[in-house]
Amino acid sequence: MIGKGLIGTATAKYLAKSSDSVLIIGPDEPTDFSSATMFASHYDQARAQRIINFTPMWTQLSVDSVNAYPGLEAESGITFHNGAGCIYLAESKDEYLASVPAQAKQFNLPYQVLENASDVAKLAPEFAFDREVQGIYEPGPAGTINPRALVQAQLAVFEKSGGSVIRDVATDVSRNDSGWLVTTATGEQIRATNVVVAGGSFSNYHNLLPVTLDILVKSEVVILAQVSAEQAGALANLPSLLYEIHEPDFDGIYLMRPVQYPDGNWYLKMGMNQRIDLFTNSLTELNAWFQGQAHAQYLPILQREIEKLFPTINFLSFQTKPCVISRTTTLNPYIDVIEPGLFVATGCNGYSAMTSDGQGKVAANLVLTGQYPAGYQASDFMVVTK
Numbered sequence: 001m002i003g004k005g006l007i008g009t010a011t012a013k014y015l016a017k018s019s020d021s022v023l024i025i026g027p028d029e030p031t032d033f034s035s036a037t038m039f040a041s042h043y044d045q046a047r048a049q050r051i052i053n054f055t056p057m058w059t060q061l062s063v064d065s066v067n068a069y070p071g072l073e074a075e076s077g078i079t080f081h082n083g084a085g086c087i088y089l090a091e092s093k094d095e096y097l098a099s100v101p102a103q104a105k106q107f108n109l110p111y112q113v114l115e116n117a118s119d120v121a122k123l124a125p126e127f128a129f130d131r132e133v134q135g136i137y138e139p140g141p142a143g144t145i146n147p148r149a150l151v152q153a154q155l156a157v158f159e160k161s162g163g164s165v166i167r168d169v170a171t172d173v174s175r176n177d178s179g180w181l182v183t184t185a186t187g188e189q190i191r192a193t194n195v196v197v198a199g200g201s202f203s204n205y206h207n208l209l210p211v212t213l214d215i216l217v218k219s220e221v222v223i224l225a226q227v228s229a230e231q232a233g234a235l236a237n238l239p240s241l242l243y244e245i246h247e248p249d250f251d252g253i254y255l256m257r258p259v260q261y262p263d264g265n266w267y268l269k270m271g272m273n274q275r276i277d278l279f280t281n282s283l284t285e286l287n288a289w290f291q292g293q294a295h296a297q298y299l300p301i302l303q304r305e306i307e308k309l310f311p312t313i314n315f316l317s318f319q320t321k322p323c324v325i326s327r328t329t330t331l332n333p334y335i336d337v338i339e340p341g342l343f344v345a346t347g348c349n350g351y352s353a354m355t356s357d358g359q360g361k362v363a364a365n366l367v368l369t370g371q372y373p374a375g376y377q378a379s380d381f382m383v384v385t386k
């Protein structure tokens, strides 16, 4: 397995449960971004978890994922999931909202229609809106997950099942007589029968694949808005918000209830797309994005919008953090065979924290049996290359 992120650790966990000699190659989160050269999309404390997802295939992945959480938390002893619910809002009835009743029926999932801002206020009076909104509320297990803790939980179960980890960057994957030869940045060489590339937005770099995945890599910036511990307690049950708002300089707000970060402080986190977002296929540009301070330019709009959404909250400080997502051309994850014994499991599309356990199960099944599990089809995960 190449990549110690959400998809890599989930896949490796499932593989290690039924096969020996499963190895993950992947570096830890860097302590100093300015000098690091490998990053990821999961260095954070909160991700939204919804269940009724963008399409039935994504919903199946969400359902499979949340169904696995209680067992994963129990087996690892690590808590990463909170079921405070999730609110989805749009300015008018969009394609997603139109799909909700049929999806809810298909998967037998509960939800509540929110006709307007007053309906939202009954669930979360802290939110303020400057326009008409409508949407749905999903109760727990929708809510939040902690992506760092989820990776640790997947790793704990993986290692319990006999899996091992090399904390290094893979720099080359080549065919050899009996399978594959993986070379790492420190010069280690590992022979493998099967290789799964789960490098997230970094999967196209470092000679990992003989093809170029058709993915669009995009910068992402979040604001961490600090609140007091007392305020965080008052907002402990705030549902996650996915808000399809469209403005000339930004769109698509997502935010999560305050959670505690490693510095001990409590932060409400919010993100969005901005007109100035960076789209790049260059590793040099991507590394410069994480290493540098360009993300600070995104603060004014983020701060303006979070203060509009929460007019009654006294924020103590604001800071931004850089991140990255990638979009596939199919808008589905790529979980496929590139060559016999060489697999890919990537393609975040912005939904692959909440569905990562399910994606890992699909990828492991493909490696072990050559088949996609019941409920999924090969066409759902077909890779597109450039």
Ligand SMILES: Cc1cc2nc3c(=O)[nH]c(=O)nc-3n(C[C@H](O)[C@H](O)[C@H](O)COP(=O)(O)OP(=O)(O)OC[C@H]3O[C@@H](n4cnc5c(N)ncnc54)[C@H](O)[C@@H]3O)c2cc1C
Binding pocket: 002, 003, 004, 005, 006, 007, 008, 025, 026, 027, 038, 039, 040, 041, 042, 046, 047, 048, 049, 147, 168, 169, 170, 171, 198, 199, 200, 201, 202, 203, 205, 206, 208, 220, 221, 222, 254, 271, 323, 324, 325, 345, 346, 347, 348, 349, 350, 351, 352, 353, 354, 355, 356
């Ligand atoms: C700001 C932000 C907010 C988000 N919000 C949500 C949300 O609310 N809900 C949700 O579901 N999703 C969300 N996402 C998306 C989600 O975090 C990603 O889809 C998810 O992290 C993808 O998992 P991954 O394992 O594919 O990639 P990653 O988490 O990036 O992991 C890939 C790993 O591969 C490693 N790697 C890469 N190349 C190599 C190599 N050559 N050798 C060894 N290791 C390598 C990297 O170091 C990394 O650890 C968000 C993303 C961002 C950036």
